[in-house]
Amino acid sequence: MLHDVWYAACQAADVTTDPRMVTILDHPYVLYRSHANQLVAVDGYCPHRGCDLSIGHVDNGELVCPFHGWRFDKTGQCTRIPANRADTPIPKRFRLTTYPVLECSGMVWIYTGNQDINSSELPTARSFATFPELTDENWRGVPFQQTWKAHFTRVVESVIDVSHLPFVHPEVTGTDVDPTVDGPEYHVRENVIVIHPTPFAPSHPMEPVHPEQTSTAKSEIELRFPNQWIIRTPFGDHGMMCTFLTFTPINDHVTQIFGLALRNFDHDAPWLDDFHIDHTIRVMEEDQRIIESIRPKIAPFALRDECHVASDVPTIRYRVMLANALEQQSTRRSSSTQITCRGID
Ligand code: FES
Ligand SMILES: [Fe+2]
Known part of the structure; x- marks a missing residue:
């Protein structure tokens, strides 16, 4: 790892x-x-x-x-x-x-x-680098955390997998959506993967009480390799709500997830905190049941070990990034060992 x-x-x-x-x-x-x-x-x-x-x-x-x-x-x-x-x-x-x-x-x-x-x-x-929303004082962040009995790779991959949304989270996407993922729309730059989870622009948890949210609002998912993730959802004319997650591998069987429910408006509205947290935890528990069931527990690097379709492309890109990072890590370690050995000689 x-x-x-x-x-x-x-x-x-x-x-x-x-x-x-x-x-x-x-x-x-x-x-x-x-x-x-x-x-x-x-x-x-x-x-x-x-x-x-x-x-x-x-x-x-x-x-x-x-x-x-x-x-x-x-x-x-x-x-x-x-x-x-x-x-x-x-x-x-x-x-x-x-x-x-x-x-x-x-x-x-x-x-x-x-x-x-x-x-x-x-x-x-x-x-250390993270998303700007975490360090900007215009954003209020409410912390939460979860422990999943699943390998880090499976947990991270689940948050960039768009095609599971209508099946695992029908309350978020709506029950009558077409599950076809046309794309998905995504791009990669350096250590970041950005995905627009179209056509499943999540209906916002606050929608019933804030009808001003427009249906054209587009959510955006960003994964900062290897372990930081955020979803941004425009809210009303100027507001934005985000959910941040970061993943920490405790061991090969357990991953700790630290999260922040973030918004850049109405900082002093505790009911908004509760609403955002409750929604996020419900969605995550829906994911947890699925992700903990996956076998093999560790995502395989060999493409032939699983069946892939076009909607899995962001996941494949993540696996390629991970394989490259592991190789670089191992190169750094072996050159460090050589230096140590030369020192002993
Ligand atoms: S074990 Fe720590 S001082 Fe002896
Ligand atoms: Fe999910």
């Missing part, structure tokens, strides 16, 4: 000076806030005897293991071993690996890429 990615780990409000464990791609991370609210992400288990560091505590900005009291600073370096005399040197290798971490739109994101490569190649928070 792809490790060289920023994955959403949890809600930012859930990270405090109390260490918190999260798992991404089967790897345990501990998150906590150090001095001045600074986020720190480190390996989840102590290098001494493997104690779970999330049951430790933070003291004076340092993470303290609950088993023998070893302390680690925000760079992961062990700074104190209480069982040793204070002047006993601490080897450099007595440390926790740290990971790039940042906060954006109420979520904490961890870069889970290979920490063995030259640290100058690791991304900084500046390299």
Whole structure:
């Protein structure tokens, strides 16, 4: 799977000076806030005897293991071993690996890429990119999350699959629609796939109470490879409602979905929050039942392993992007290994 990615780990409000464990791609991370609210992400288990560091505590900005009291600073370096005399040197290798971490739109994101490569190649928070709606203060975002027992690939593919809409979500598309997908209308640029889910322009959840929404309003889906997705639906003359999702592979069997119900109007209308969230959760639960049933669990790269039609083109494009990204990741890792080996020689 792809490790060289920023994955959403949890809600930012859930990270405090109390260490918190999260798992991404089967790897345990501990998150906590150090001095001045600074986020720190480190390996989840102590290098001494493997104690779970999330049951430790933070003291004076340092993470303290609950088993023998070893302390680690925000760079992961062990700074104190209480069982040793204070002047006993601490080897450099007595440390926790740290990971790039940042906060954006109420979520904490961890870069889970290979920490063995030259640290100058690791991304900084500046390299993190998302959709403009997440960082523009004109947008209000209401968070939600779901856990699906399905592989990351199947979950992501489900949100760029247009032809399932009239079958899985008849309440959204209407029960009498022609299921023919003429296209679908889509384009790809760099790491983005944009799809217009025509002819299934979703009737908006607010339509009954806001009849001013025009029937010509066209929704747009955008997938920012590999794990961020948004659907934009024009609303009324100037407004827009969006649903943002990001996908985090916990392991090969479970994917965590973090979402935001976004709108750029009527920020102070709690009933709009509820309406948008309720609609989104209902649609997602319809998807979940289907996606968790899929076998094989991991989407196959070999085209002949499944049957494809024209409406599956965005999915195929995603698989090609994923295959290329995995190949680049593996090239980076093997060149990093060669450098390490040369260093040893
Ligand atoms: S296991 Fe952490 S200090 Fe011993
Ligand atoms: Fe769906």
